[in-house]
Amino acid sequence: MKIVAYKDVPAHEFNSDKVQGVAGRVVIGKADQAHNFCMRVFTVKPGGFTPKHSHAWEHEVFIHSGIGKVYQDSEWRVVSSGTAIFIPGNEEHQFMNSGEDDFVFVCLIPSGVDEI
Amino acid sequence: MKIVAYKDVPAHEFNSDKVQGVAGRVVIGKADQAHNFCMRVFTVKPGGFTPKHSHAWEHEVFIHSGIGKVYQDSEWRVVSSGTAIFIPGNEEHQFMNSGEDDFVFVCLIPSGVDEI
Numbered sequence: 280m281k282i283v284a285y286k287d288v289p290a291h292e293f294n295s296d297k298v299q300g301v302a303g304r305v306v307i308g309k310a311d312q313a314h315n316f317c318m319r320v321f322t323v324k325p326g327g328f329t330p331k332h333s334h335a336w337e338h339e340v341f342i343h344s345g346i347g348k349v350y351q352d353s354e355w356r357v358v359s360s361g362t363a364i365f366i367p368g369n370e371e372h373q374f375m376n377s378g379e380d381d382f383v384f385v386c387l388i389p390s391g392v393d394e395i
Numbered sequence: 396m397k398i399v400a401y402k403d404v405p406a407h408e409f410n411s412d413k414v415q416g417v418a419g420r421v422v423i424g425k426a427d428q429a430h431n432f433c434m435r436v437f438t439v440k441p442g443g444f445t446p447k448h449s450h451a452w453e454h455e456v457f458i459h460s461g462i463g464k465v466y467q468d469s470e471w472r473v474v475s476s477g478t479a480i481f482i483p484g485n486e487e488h489q490f491m492n493s494g495e496d497d498f499v500f501v502c503l504i505p506s507g508v509d510e511i
Contacts, residue, residue, distance in 0.1 A: 280465075280467045280468075280480065280481065280482050280483070280486055280488065281479075281480065281481040282465065282467070282472055282474060282478060282479075282480050283478070283479050283480075284477055284478050284479075285457075285477050285478075285479055286477060288479075306457075306479035307455050307479055307481040311481050312483060313453065313455065313481055315431065315432060315453065315505040316431060316432040316455065316503065316505070318455045318457065318479060318481075318503070320457075320479070337429065337431065339423050339429065339432065339434045339503070341401075341422075341434065341436075341457065341459070341501050343457070343459060343476075343477070349396075349398065351396045351398070352396075356398055358398060360459075361400055361401050361402060361459070362398060362399070362400050362401075363397075363398075363399050363400075363401055363404075363422035363423055363434060363436070364396065364397065364398050364399075365396065365397040365423040365427050365429055365434075366396050367396070367428060370396055372396065385457050385501065387432065387434070387455070387503060389431040389432070
């Protein structure tokens with residue numbers, strides 16, 4: 280059994296024209312012998328956003344804290360602590376922090392793709 | 396894309412000699428065409444606990460809120476909001492709420508086993 284506070288896991292920082300104010304952490308993955316799916320935790324600073332993109336694999340997301348929006352079919356939908364989101368493969372998506380605190384969400388992907 | 400507040404999903408209540416004060420919700424699963432893994436959210440009332448058991452499949456857990464303990468190798472380890480836990484297949488485990496508020500965690504399992 281592995282027990283870890285997500286904040287104790289080293290973060291990958293993302294800042295470019297397409298992604299701003301995002302820190303991503305692989306908290307459970309292949310290094311832990313997790314062979315079916317991988318858990319990451321993303322922190323988006325106020326005003327920050329993830330890239331708008333799509334890919335073949337799905338996301339299962341749980342909003343841990345904060346208030347944000349998710350892009351779905353040309354609209355932005357408000358999500359907040361306690362919201363679960365299933366993004367099927369090949370569906371365009373993007374997250375943004377629309378609040379004043381960090382926007383933190385758990386995002387799981389199937390094994391076999393890049394973990395972060 | 397499916398967007399749902401976990402509290403809006405119907406809960407399965409668990410109360411017996413082996414499990415007390417537990418409500419479980421399948422928030423993303425096969426009904427959503429999620430074919431690789433399944434997300435459930437469990438709420439454990441103060442004083443409540445999940446069953447002590449083991450099974451062939453793994454768990455990937457994220458503590459959303461509250462304070463609890465997880466049983467690992469004959470010891471109880473304190474976990475709280477923001478803790479990630481990987482429980483490999485066939486490892487005995489149990490959760491209890493050791494705080495005064497609800498203890499809420501996300502628990503993911505691979506597809507192919509009972510979702511709740």
